[in-house]
Amino acid sequence: MRNFGIILAHTYKNRLMSKAFLISTAITLIFMMFIINMDRIFMMFEEDAESRGVEVALVEESGEWFLPLSEQLEPHSDRIQLIETSLNEEEALEAVSDGEYGAALVMQESNDGLPRATFYSDSLAQQFTPMQIQNALQHIKETQVTQELGLSSEALAEIYSPISFETSTVSDSARSERELNQARSFVYVLLFVIYFSVLIFGNMIATEIATEKSSRVMEILVSSASPVAQMFGKIVGIGLLALTQYGLIFLVAVGSSVVSQDEVEGGFTMIQTLLGESIPLDLIGYAVLFFLLGYLLYATLAATLGSLVSRIEDVNQVIGPMNLLVIVAFFIAMFGINAPESSFITITSFIPFFSPMIMFLRVGMLTIPLWEFLLSVGILVATIGILAIIGSRIFKGGVLLYGKSSAFKDIKRAIQMTKKE
Known part of the structure; x- marks a missing residue:
């Protein structure tokens, strides 16, 4: 256990202070601040445009359109200044070209x-x-046609008013439409989190092992720790690194949202939608459970595969099939958001390499029988256990394999080396 703690702390500290982690975290935090404050940024551009405004020269022969059009554009008078002129079309276009008018x-x-x-x-x-x-002219046209047809404004409003249409369910346990929309947003975000976590941190584990093998540090570790x-x-060290990064992102997101709420009405909407009181606690629990199980599954596989290569250049080659599994699972889940009740989604939710995303999708969007959830989690936990047992044997022999990697052919050699000890 002492050796385990030393390896965990060494892995966490080295990766935490690495330039790659610090730069990627900084870029992610800046991007998160941009997303949260997008309304404020756009408002700054709009305020800049409003300060300049646009002078629009009106060219007409009848003289009957200026007054109604000016009335329709009154709410935007600070940005659109309609000017009545006596110019003809050719003179107006020349004036725009010379910069006398904006349009x-x-x-x-x-x-x-x-x-x-x-x-x-x-x-x-x-x-x-x-x-x-265009909107102002459309309204003028509608008013003119309404008057010609003898329709009142009330009758026109009644014609264009939307029909009353509601959706409901006969099941007492089914989620309401509001809960379903919030769950869909929450599931959507968590699917991306699981997807990128496996790709980024799974590759990081394999690279970490390959780096130590290339420096011959692994031979010392093998003799001092199981x-x-x-x-x-x-695996746990890189996992803590991932939680550290997500914790920083969460704090920056909440902090930026609080500032946005103070300065822009509705600036807190996104965080409230994802983390509001209306999000069921069981959904948050499912998210944490499947995130941890998915990470352990793919991280164990990544560590096993990483032990088979002795050069960093070979990591992507041996990790490729695992990344492909993650990508397939992600796209199935993305398509499944719109059809969570389909038979294909149901079947794939029990396949261990797909279930962290797809079973989480189902429990988030649907009310499924308890036995289906327990069966999926049981298969997933059993698969992690089997991978850990097999992986530790491959890892023990694989870390001693050097030279050019032959990918999965080295698995047999690694197990044979473990049996000889």
């Missing part, structure tokens, strides 16, 4: 008496101004 709106009347317009600007990148003008202590010391 020009040429109004004409169609054969049926309805407005028709063309918006000219020096760049098609402008989106806000033409969109608001293979199980070595393997799980690295």
Whole structure:
């Protein structure tokens, strides 16, 4: 146990202080702060655009469109300034080219008496101004047609009002629509967490073992600690590293959200959605359980495979099939979010290499029988135990294999070396 603690602490400390971990964590935290404060950032751009505004020269012959269009654009008068001119179309376009106006709106009347317009600007990148003008003209058109048909504004509002439509369930244990939407968001985020954790930290475990083999440190460790202590010391050490990184991300996310809540209305919405009081505690428990079991499963496999290579360059080759399993499981889960009750999702939730993601998807989205949950977890735990037993034997012999790796052919050699001892 003492050797296990030493290996765990050594692995955790070395990786915690490595440049790669510090840089990746810093980038992740900056990205998280950007996502949380996205509303504030966009608001800054909007405020900058509002301070400049856009002068739009109106070109029309009848003179009847300026007043109703100005009234419709009144809420956006700080960003769109409609100017009535006596210019013709050609003169207005030249004025826009010279920078005298930001844009020009040429109004004409169609054969049926309805407005028709063309918006000219020096760049098609402008989106806000033409969109608001189009919406204003659409409202003017609807008002004009309504009056011609003899319809009141109340009748028009009743026509466009949405139909009352609700969904419900006859099952008392089924999740409500609100709970289901929150569970879907929570499951979606956790699937990404499991996916990236396995890919990043699983590869980190295999690389850690290959690095020690290449420096011949492994020969010293083999003589001073059991293979199980070595393997799980690295697995738990890297696992604590992952929890450290996720803990920092969580603290930054909550801190940024609190600041956003103080300055921007609704800035706390995302964190409340994911971690609010309405998220059932059992769903959080399932998330922790399947995250830990999924990590132990793939980390044990990664440590076993990493012991078969003696060069860091060979790590990606031997880890490739494991990464493929993770990717397949992830995509099945992503498609399964929209069809969690399908037979394919049900069957794959019992396959141990898929169940950390897919069974978590099912328990998060559905109310499943207890025996299905227990069976899936039991198969998963048994698979981890079998991998640990076989992996420790392969690990013990694999760490002594040097030279060019032949991938899975080395498994037999590693087991044979363990039997000779």
